Amino acid sequence: MQTSELVRDNARFVNRSVYRDQEIFELEQRAIFSRSWIYVAHESELRKPGDFRTTTIAGQPVVAVRDKEERVRVFFNTCTHRGAVVARTPRGNCRAFQCMYHAWTYDLSGKLIGVPRPEGYGPDFNRGDYGLREVKSVATFCGLIFASLDPHAEALETFLGRTREYIREACEGRVITGVNKTIFNGNWKIYRENFADGYHPNYLHKLLAAIGTYAEGSSIDLGAGHGLLEWAEIAPKTDKYRAATDKTADANIWIARLPKDKERVLTLFPNLSIPWILDAVSIHVITPLSPERTLLEIYLLGGERDTPEIKQWRLAQSMMWGPAGAVGVDDIEVPKECQRGLRATELTWVNLARGNAALDRGDLEDEQAVRAFYKEWIQRLDAVGG
Ligand code: FES
Numbered sequence: 260m261q262t263s264e265l266v267r268d269n270a271r272f273v274n275r276s277v278y279r280d281q282e283i284f285e286l287e288q289r290a291i292f293s294r295s296w297i298y299v300a301h302e303s304e305l306r307k308p309g310d311f312r313t314t315t316i317a318g319q320p321v322v323a324v325r326d327k328e329e330r331v332r333v334f335f336n337t338c339t340h341r342g343a344v345v346a347r348t349p350r351g352n353c354r355a356f357q358c359m360y361h362a363w364t365y366d367l368s369g370k371l372i373g374v375p376r377p378e379g380y381g382p383d384f385n386r387g388d389y390g391l392r393e394v395k396s397v398a399t400f401c402g403l404i405f406a407s408l409d410p411h412a413e414a415l416e417t418f419l420g421r422t423r424e425y426i427r428e429a430c431e432g433r434v435i436t437g438v439n440k441t442i443f444n445g446n447w448k449i450y451r452e453n454f455a456d457g458y459h460p461n462y463l464h465k466l467l468a469a470i471g472t473y474a475e476g477s478s479i480d481l482g483a484g485h486g487l488l489e490w491a492e493i494a495p496k497t498d499k500y501r502a503a504t505d506k507t508a509d510a511n512i513w514i515a516r517l518p519k520d521k522e523r524v525l526t527l528f529p530n531l532s533i534p535w536i537l538d539a540v541s542i543h544v545i546t547p548l549s550p551e552r553t554l555l556e557i558y559l560l561g562g563e564r565d566t567p568e569i570k571q572w573r574l575a576q577s578m579m580w581g582p583a584g585a586v587g588v589d590d591i592e593v594p595k596e597c598q599r600g601l602r603a604t605e606l607t608w609v610n611l612a613r614g615n616a617a618l619d620r621g622d623l624e625d626e627q628a629v630r631a632f633y634k635e636w637i638q639r640l641d642a643v644g645g
């Protein structure tokens with residue numbers, strides 16, 4: 260495969276095959292997901308020793324756990340005996356990981372501490388050889404825990420680069436308050452692109468168009484594949500909407516109550532999106548399952564000290580996202596419908612050419628934040644010699 264044919268003109272054009280090709284999917288797993296920092300859990304999910312959360316990195320099962328010394332460790336979630344996962348639920352708490360199959364048991368530091376009837380393995384059997392395999396690169400920023408399968412990964416803060424100030428603003432002092440999961444039939448990059456795309460909201464989201472939330476702002480390439488959309492806070496503007504909400508003021512969720520300077524959608528390379536719109540912040544984790552299937556997990560964030568009233572606002576506003584979300588319903592339909600259309604092989608390119616590709620900042624409807632992703636994407640693929 261010639262990767263040079265996949266992205267051209269400063270990422271203004273991307274080859275349609277990148278959304279459907281099995282070979283490219285596998286290359287992405289090796290070149291990107293096996294080498295980048297990948298979000299695995301939030302600190303608020305791992306408060307006490309034994310709290311764990313399971314996920315995958317590059318298709319491999321992992322479990323993040325807080326050990327007895329209160330340190331977060333990440334292990335490959337597989338028994339060293341015959342391979343069953345040792346943590347079977349999305350999250351939980353345990354004193355040790357006991358495999359369901361033959362009850363091999365591992366402590367929270369991964370050490371194998373129990374093997375039923377070990378004499379059957381003969382005198383040479385050494386438990387020390389059979390601890391859980393650990394992912395060595397693990398680091399945390401503002402409560403977000405990342406891991407990398409690359410033992411020589413660059414420092415997490417270097418990788419996050421210019422996104423750090425925005426992550427701080429959106430995530431500092433926050434906790435996970437809920438999660439919404441769905442699987443859609445579309446390539447993962449389409450959902451990822453969508454959150455760096457400030458062009459679509461007024462056309463795709465009929466609800467936003469109807470209540471008049473048109474915004475002016477910027478699309479920004481933050482470097483290293485990260486992007487940002489930002490705009491001044493908006494409130495619904497149409498008379499029709501005002502008249503309706505005046506009657507049911509309590510139900511008016513489209514008004515932000517908490518002060519902040521801008522509304523933002525931050526997109527991190529490769530597979531995270533963190534929108535902060537109104538008072539609701541969420542982390543969208545986009546996990547490719549196959550070229551045409553993607554797992555989407557949306558973690559809602561709240562403040563550690565939110566009053567019940569603030570909590571209520573955030574929850575109500577979070578109903579924006581997900582497969583039944585007022586806005587999210589469209590954003591999940593998009594990858595599905597794009598995927599169907601992209602099966603037409605007679606056409607070669609998708610167009611990401613809005614705005615001046617030589618600048619790293621454009622208008623909100625320009626595509627700097629989308630091109631940011633593909634510039635890094637192609638560089639990573641080229642680095643492994645696709
Ligand atoms: S597979 Fe885990 S104990 Fe046998």
Ligand SMILES: [Fe+2]
Nearest residue numbers: 453459460590
């Ligand atoms: Fe959208």
